[in-house]
Amino acid sequence: MALAERWLATRFNRPGHDIIDHYTYAIVSDGDLQEGVAAEAASLAGTLGLGKLILIYDDNQISIEGDTDIAFLEDVPRRFTAYGWQVTESIDGNDIDAVASAIDDARADTSRPSLVVCRTVIGYGSPNKAGTGGVHGAPLGDDEVALTREQLHWPYPESFTVPGEVREYLTKAVERGRGQQSDWDNTLSSYRENFPSEALRLQDALNGALAPGWSSGLSGLFDDGRAISTREASGKVMNAISDAVPNLIGGSADLAPSTLTILNSEGHIGPGNFDGRNLHFGVREHAMGAVANGIAVHGGAIPYASTFLIFSDYLRPALRLSALMEQRVIYVFTHDSIALGEDGPTHQPVEHLMSLRAMPGLVVIRPADATETAVAWQAALERTEGPTALALSRQNLPVLDRETLAPAHDASRGGYTLWESEGSDPQVIIIATGAEVHTALEAARTLDSEGIATRLVSMPSWELFDEQPKEYRDAVLPPSNRTRLSVEAGATNGWARYVGLDGASIGMSTFGASAPGGVLLEQFGFTAARVVEEARNLVNGG
């Protein structure tokens, strides 16, 4: 969120018109600061110098299993100093004046993020449980609540009460907020008058709206028909729409030269420099996902985050939050199968497509070629209600010939008949995704030449397909036809959803191996010959 603020301020503020100007506060616990994602994010914030980010550290030295000294003896202030943060001296978190004064100090230094270290007492006021793990996850209980009320001189007998003086005090906060809102509205009016076009752009950015015709740069982009990987196609798409979608910002966890996600005409955001649109996240996948969520929640920019598909595991908790919070975050996952080759099984995703498809609220798209990649990016940007994950190939793939095959736009329905034998109803339906569509297409044509009527369904996205009306889905996959074969270089767990108990699935049942991609595809059975054989067996009731 602090990054979004700095980026928008750099982009939209004008001398005397600080239309974007706020601090970002977070209250963090001992537990939060033990998590790796917090370490990654803090290191990145320190590197970038996000001076308007302020963490208030609720240091009560208690965790669920007991005092923090059982597992957390580190010197947190020293660690944050190492990250390049301003760290205040430890203060008493129950001393309101001390906290206010420390926050003032934190605000004064806008070149470094700040950690305000507050020593606190968990369960403050409870005579028997304050300062113990017993109050971390469990309620105090009636007796201890009564004793706590006594110790805190709380005279109100009801369970929930807002005393008059509290209400009065908080009313002042409401008034203060109204005043600040009105000040900002004035700033905005003046900004609108002086910088009308910037104001319009800012409004669009904050609304998350896409400009009319934003995708026109995509038409004909791949007409040269040159075989390219879908990661390369994705990079071309991003650059083709970059000007028309000026609030698209993002980057990679130190893999941009491989994920091809750089906006070439834009600069890189770096320490103290927020002028570009490309981010270097460092080798910090989890923080990357969390930062993307922060940008999306803040508003004003559409974030994308990129790494190899295998490393989606590293940011999975953040991706889940994108989905749960219904945020438009675009995940660009490349190197999407064993076909990535020599890096071997530590880098080869197998179960990832299926495990991402299991997540509610996430749309997964694995395009078959450059033209489907353009459709995928379009769907991702237009999907304002949640995140989208693109799974893209490392290896080059032919561009599907849209003269003889179904139009690329059909891919927006998630699954569509790409090609089928002429004349009779299909005897077998092959369903494939991504790179395997090409293998399946070759197989389908072979089967056709053998007299087996075949339909090939390209299914880049289960979620988009499942959203279609039943009539459409039944037209693509007629319920009466149970001779179905799925082909995808990943775990088959789940494909029964489309192929049923009478169909078959070609996929991965083990981890991959280290060898050139082509060799692996052959060895693990992703060949047209194997697809033909399995399809033939199905047709023959095998």
Next chain:
Amino acid sequence: MALAERWLATRFNRPGHDIIDHYTYAIVSDGDLQEGVAAEAASLAGTLGLGKLILIYDDNQISIEGDTDIAFLEDVPRRFTAYGWQVTESIDGNDIDAVASAIDDARADTSRPSLVVCRTVIGYGSPNKAGTGGVHGAPLGDDEVALTREQLHWPYPESFTVPGEVREYLTKAVERGRGQQSDWDNTLSSYRENFPSEALRLQDALNGALAPGWSSGLSGLFDDGRAISTREASGKVMNAISDAVPNLIGGSADLAPSTLTILNSEGHIGPGNFDGRNLHFGVREHAMGAVANGIAVHGGAIPYASTFLIFSDYLRPALRLSALMEQRVIYVFTHDSIALGEDGPTHQPVEHLMSLRAMPGLVVIRPADATETAVAWQAALERTEGPTALALSRQNLPVLDRETLAPAHDASRGGYTLWESEGSDPQVIIIATGAEVHTALEAARTLDSEGIATRLVSMPSWELFDEQPKEYRDAVLPPSNRTRLSVEAGATNGWARYVGLDGASIGMSTFGASAPGGVLLEQFGFTAARVVEEARNLVNGG
């Protein structure tokens, strides 16, 4: 690994007999030290004082996207000092004497882990690419290889050569190793003579063998029939076998009071104290999984790691490595569905069972009650060829009455007919897992009373079921019977594997919500009435 060494040394060494005594070295890069998991693990190592752990930091200041100063400006030595590590002064990593001397210093301090900071040059010797990102992920190319050979005065023209002097030098290392092995063998002989029973126990521990009759403590454990959660049952199982499996060690990521994974008669491992068998991992799920892998790879102990099922996302990369490395790591994941209640959707797993099932080499078991939990633990411990994940309930569940139902041992087959209508072949087969087995059992009996012949299959583990012979699987799920209904409080994606295109699945298609568990189960349709209705619809061809 360093933790395993200290634990085994504490347990087995005797005065004058340091049978376990080694250092653990790791070479780490700038990228490694940006990852959150490394931060978590380093903080824990510092807290515990793992003084024989030595990281050699290959600080070449280059990452794939460029110089590390684009994204990594932190003061790494200072950060490690904050963790409580010994940090050597930065040395020239190409100065062999300086490195050797720094390692000697690192070894000398056995109270703190050590970071040896080596400034290095990536692509050392390459005249044009040394010290640049260009040499990080791509080969030098023929021309630059030739220039590098020249600069390094490497006179051998072949691509791969081992010159005589190198061979000679390395032969000395082999001899040194032989000497060290022989020294250790002597130590072992002497240990065996002086401490024969310890030596036997050590041998068993290093072999990973379970003592004969190790599971005898489990018989009758739940005969009182008291309804308990499967997490509580798991805790009882662990404690019942704790003495018989003395090398079982592990803990939780600060949730032990909730995951119930404490071995009650054993102490806690803590700073400078390696005498117990319970570990406090802190709020560091990813490091927990990585540490468990290290213990398993080291040998001598069987590690378990515990957290809520939702947080399996945080350690997923480590879990995948358990599977890829075929290590016996037992993951105890509790709070396994929306039924956990008020903590709400951030804590409620939905897609997790399915996404774990997609991972090759991992066995997932979701027991229906205490008796299946005992079988699950038995399967996990006996599975030496890979990890097992247990998914356990927060809420209490009845103990299945094994007098009237199938024996608990059948659960070891992964799926089994728990109960069915007498007489005729089933008109409908209900397949359920975990807590939902009880709901399904009530529904099955209701359907039976309505005259609909029903079979209830409890399927705690897909992987164990799929390993069974076809005859067994076909007996449980007769291929001719397609009237099948699955019931599981998780994503349904994947259940078509067993229910096919003609069956149905009751599960979750969205995230959960915050409310008491019982209310959620009712609202999301996990009731006997709903199961009856869906089953009836299927039977009536609905």
